[in-house]
Amino acid sequence: MSERTKIRLALSPEAERYVRRDAPVEVRRLAAGGALPLPPVELVTVLFVLVHDADETVKDRARGSLERLPDNVLAAALSGAAHPAVLSYCAQSFRDLPDRLEAIALNAQADDETIAFLASLPHKHIVDIVSNNQERMLRCPDIVEALGTNPLTGRSVIDRILSFLGLERGAHEEIDENEVPLAPAGPVTDAEALSALEALLGDDVSNFARELVDDAVEADEEMQKNLHAMLQRMTVFEKVKLARVGNKEARGLLIRDRNKLVAAAAVRSPKVTDNEILAFAKARNVSDEVLRIIARNPDWTRSYQVKLALTANPRTPQQTAIKFLNYLQDRELRGIMKSKDVPSAVSTHARRILQRKGK
16 A cells, blocks of 8 residues: 655645634634635635544534535535545545545545545446546555455446556457447467566566466465465556466466456456366356356357356356356256256246246
8 A cells, every 4th residue: 555645734824723723712613613714625624624623512513514515615625735634534524425526536636545445435436437547546556456346346447447457358258339349468478478477576486487377387285375375465456467477376366356357357368268267157256247257258158068157157147147048958957947056037037948948
């Protein structure tokens, strides 16, 4: 996590007289009411300082005044040259008010930690704003971490982030009508992968990097231990790079990462094999986004076993599973119909297909 920017909280003499430590408590309480002839940024800053006053009455009154400020005053303050600490406090206070959070998300004065917090909130519009700021994401992995674990981070946002990280959508992966197609990721040679991993991991682990490139290497207990330890230290960006150039052992762990960006990068690796895709489609501990990516790739779903695995996997989105029921043979349809694992909508649809066939 990057350090918070240390900027002195500056106020004009007119504003400072309300918050000075030696200001009479009556003056501070009056100021906490919010009726001050100050510009919006200074007014919000004064109330922020008074929220942290030693007097409980001042604190409570300032907090209430800040929350009740007119929208036009807050909009001017939150989009202006406010102190990062003020914007951070307002982000926390207005966490359920996306219209106010938008101004903070767009404000260059907000520090990266505040933006990471905004990226974690359940507001899709805010997620979209944050994900468009590549400069912030590159310097603060916590923002990418927050986006990748936010349930509202959709596939277009994932595509956008992976695109500027160099891991675009697969060449044959289906897209929604309102999405702009991305160029496919190019192949990765072992030499390129080794060079990338050595740059990522350092010369002191060059032998380990060489093992992580070679898909023929069977992971022993020591390698698994080293890999687990390494992943614990890696940022989201580093995991995404490893997913692109690493071997099947690395992909096997990264596909189960709780961050959707990392998991998506693993399934989209240029080095992924058909056998791995089948294993991922069967896995009960991968995210639904991984299963959606597999389901949208006709090269992978050309395999009957992949279609069957997706249909039988309870984590597969229902509409996706129902779509593939139409391709299954009667024996598998009966198995799906009787399965206690799949959603009832999927088993019911399997029954309907068999009934239409008179079976």
